[in-house]
Amino acid sequence: MIRLKWKLYPSYFVITFAVLILVGLLARAELRAVYLKQLRLDLDHRCTSVSLLLAHTWPETGIYSSYELKKLAMDPTLRITLIRADGVVVGDTDKPAESLKNHSDRPEFIEALKSGTGSSIRDSASIGHEMLYVAHRTQDPQGNPLVVRCSMGMNFIRAELRRFSFTLLWSFLAASILAAVASWFVGARLSRPIEQLSMQAKRFAEGNLKERSHIGTVKELEVLNSSLNEMAGLLEKRLDHVIAQRNEHEAVLHSLAEGVLAVNDRHHIISINPSAERMLHIVGQPIGQPMVEWIRNPEIVEALDKSRQIGAPVTKEVLLYLPEERVVRIVAAPLRDNGGKDRGAVCVLFDMTGMRKLEQVRTDFVANVSHELKTPVTAIKGFIETLLDTPDLDGEQMREFLGLTNKHVVRLQQIIENLLFLSHLERPDLDLQLVSLDLVQVAKRAVSACESLAATKGSKIQLIGEGPAQIQGNGALLEQCLVNLVENAIKYGASEDTIELAIQKSDNKILVTVTDHGEGIPREHLQRIFERFYRVDRARNKATGGTGLGLAIVKHITQLHKGRVDVSSEMGKGSTFTLSFPETNP
Amino acid sequence: MAEQHFHREISELKSQVAILGGMVEGGIGRALKALREGNLAMAQEVVESDKVIDEIEVQIEEACLKVLALYQPVARDLRTVITILKVTNDLESMGDLMESIANKVALVDAENFERSPMKLGPMADKAMEMVHKALDCLLQENVRVAREVHQLDEVVDQYHAENHKTVADGINSRGDKFSLAELKLLSVSRALERIADLATHIAEDVIYLVEAKIVRHRKVI
Structure with a gap:
């Protein structure tokens, strides 16, 4: 991903490039035109001045030597050619006139004959590079028409233009650097609020919903920012609500005397409360771990499996041996989500040890009290029956029987007195008189x-x-x-x-x-x-x-x-x- | 891919060991309860359950061999499989001892157990605690608990030695009135001591698994 700052740069670069190329090309054409115009004017003047000088220096032969013409020119870069109306060259600064061909086909010559002046740009057949030719019609001392042609190489124009091109290139480089700097600044200005917004969103994602940001530079971003803040507020409220609810649930589960254990569909423990941990003797962090590794009682595992299979609660009483022997009644029920999909199972554990003990105490009490009461009563009944059935008992024997009967009656009385004493002690309004x-x-x-x-x-x-x-x-x-x-x-x-x-x-x-x-x-x-x-x-x-x-x-x-x-x-x-x-x- | 399969197999193996452990742990508890209460039906149940334990042991062993052959694990993975193999073996032996305790119920009634001067009750509690902790430390790979198990072993050994002495004293003082039940109870004490030893083995195997150190036959680990 490219940062916003650098995203701007290519467009800046293209614009700079296009503008410089366009301006460069126009300027170059204009420059060339200016140079040409200047050169043409210069050659015009030269033609005029050469024409004036001709009358004084016209040779006898009617043909100028190169040397003589050069003297007239006073400039080594200037080429002067004198052409008769029939196209025969009568003088040239660069070559002997005799060696030159008939010039009647040259466009500047034709134009000059016709209208007085003429010019043309072309590669000179005789010199070999681009030249500007300017020709004037004049007369030789004899009054015959004569064309004076001045020409100059255009090399220097091309050199000038190349120099200009180089200048253009350097200025382009400088401009692109400037564009980079400019785009960096503009980008930074634009991206700072966006970065702030993204930092803010990140803070929200991390759960820090309290902080609020303010961005006042760009309207669109400010709108985005305020909706972000609004969203955070709502989120915070809802989250608080959910957390409070979860805490309540946890507190309820935590304080239950019954053990609660929930497993997911892969039999990993998803929730367990302290009562269940105590009953199952679990020490450590079993949440998220496979159930069998923590609760190894096969009966509990089986009950959970079965309840998931049949989709209904399963009740079972299991014996646990640690830390001491316990009777635990478990009710396992399948966990289903709203769509009825299997989500695991939940198991509630009731510690029945105390209740079983109480039941035992009660049955034992009834059995014991009957036993304790029955023994003396049976004995007394036996003695009385004996007394009734044998009327001829002597006094000694009768005393013995009555003595034994008395002993059991006393015992019966003791038991009853003690029971009454106990129930007296148990009375809630007992005044102890401490x-x-x-x-x-x-x-x-x-x-x-x-x-x-x-x-x-x-x-x-x-x-x-x-x-x-x-x-x-x-x-x-x-x-x-x-x-x-x-x-x-x-x-x-x-x-x-x-x-x-x-x-x-x-x-x-x-x-x-x-x-x-x-x-x-x-x-x-x-x-x-x-x-x-x-x-x-x-x-x-x-x-x-x-x-x-x-x-x-x-x-x-x-x-x-x-x-x-x-x-x-x-x-x-x-x-x-x-x-x-x-x-x-x- | 193979790695994933391997780890699934390993966790499956661990679950099986947990189930086996749970059966052994519960079986020992039930055998002792049957002995305390003279409950023959419960004892019979325990004796029956040993057969299932033996079956599961064979299954786990076969599964271990399959894993070894298929994945050829190295380092900790190899140690895990080896540990499971050894622990399964130990648990099976515990199952046999549990069966032997249950078998005594027919010969020793609740009265004998109650009146015995031997300290079988607290000894059984300690041995049970060791088995529970040994399984905990194995399944949670917890070295600290493993060391606790190792320390408890001495306590159980101490009880066993005392019980021996109590029986010897009993024979000396009571002579021919000395009951057979008392001797049977001594072998229960012996079984408990062996169970504690096996629990210690498991704990030592856990230390091997986690720290790759073999600590058997050492006093301090």
Whole structure:
């Protein structure tokens, strides 16, 4: 592409060239005419003066010698020829008259004889180059007509004209340089606003729509500029709108708890939200990459494929193993554009782990509560039936049966009381009656309450406490909570175990830990032992007694005190329950 | 033209490896879940899936050989094909180990697994993490993740050694009361350790692929 500046130059050059050629040719013709006229006039004068001189120098013989004529001429470039009316040459400056042929056919001679003067331009047969001939009719001393012809070479005219041509050429070169400079300036003046406009358009293309340009030199360009600015304004508005919309969409996708994953028709990921990344354990930048390289679960890939094939949503539940086991329900649906063309597929992932857990808790709860209630009722029913069927029981046996029945009734009562206690704790309008109290004192009371139970297994309870540990709490509830934990530790600890009940402070928190050295709790059960009636080992509830609600009560009481409960356990080494409460300054 | 074809074939191969990896990864997860829950049906499913894994391995291998013969790749392209070949092999071995874990389900019930003093749970988590990361680093050609895998291998080895010791102690203290299930679980520990080793191999192959350095048999890579 040629810049505008240089685009102008060729036309300037052609114009300059044409003008100079035209002017040059005219000037050259005019010049030649002027020279000729001058020369002819000069030769006219010469003829006249030679005619006048002839009378005085006319030789006896009637024929001039060259020398004599040259004396008359006084100019070596001038040729003089004297011709008689019959065409016989009687004198010539350049050659002897005798050697010259009859000149009666020369046009200037014929013209001069006829009208007095004559002239002609031609190559001289005798000299050899272009000459101007001028002839005058006159008379010799005898009164015979005589033609005097003066002639001169025209070489000098041609030389003059060539010099003029050279001058013309030089001036042409100078003019073309001038034209270049002129076209550069004009071009620059024209192209500057255009360049400005194109820079502006470039800025718009780069996305900088804020800037506005002003061009005041050329009307057409100014119009173009203002429509460009207008366009940028519109574009900016629309772009802002689109960006805002996209941001909104992104924010919505971003904050969704459900995972969203979209792939294009070549199975490359086009969109994924953080929830999906978390569920699928994706770390990095998967956008634009092949899906299979990031989501290797064959079931998800299959579901997406299938939904695209059948053109309808596909629902599936898949198990994911990382970072922990999750149940994820996926709904894959095909992506279609307005024309119904296949654009890929989108997949929504619902994390069902929590819900599955809750469902499990509920079924387990119903099963467990029925089991727990049924056992004593069955026993009581059995004893009563026995009593009814055997009326002749002696007093000792009857007492034994009634004692056993009583034991199961007490157990039933315990379960019901605990359940009521739990539902009491769960009441939203429960008034806790919190007071500032020292946890170490509460722990002391709990330890003394458990001492008799500990004695039955030969265990000891060791209280490690750095009092005072002040918290806002309800003493009776907290005591119940600690008693439950310590009783559990005694029941599930080794025989002759040392149960450690430790109270310590750390980071504005009061930590209460209860440690036993029993068998430990398998990892799978750790998260579930705080559920009501949940038992690690169904076979053991009879041996240890207990209602299956102790830890549920612990959890509730702790949560009512804004605390949290944790458990850690190692198989064969024992378990540690940790309660942490926020400390209050006394 | 040929170059384009070649790259299409390579990305097709990578996709296949990703699918194979996904099957192995999911299979190991399911085998461990079946073992934890004593779920025989799930174990059977895993055993069946190993056959598919074997088939895919053969397919990928044939495809690799075809690519080698047709395009005669050099430099990084050659390394890519070689890496895919080796990784496929490793994944197939993982599939066998996954099958062997699933086979133990019939002999070990959930109770045994729960009560075992061996640290199989955390060990399985680490091994799974290694497999996941090994596949990630392979498919994304990420050397940093590859080095992470290499570091994790030591952790799994440590677990395996501890498990060995736990079993030895158990035999010493309990004598004839020592159960067969415990020994079966030890072989699960062994399988996990092998899986971790294979994951490390894959990571090392990725380093070879990206940096053209063979780092096997080195402590620090």
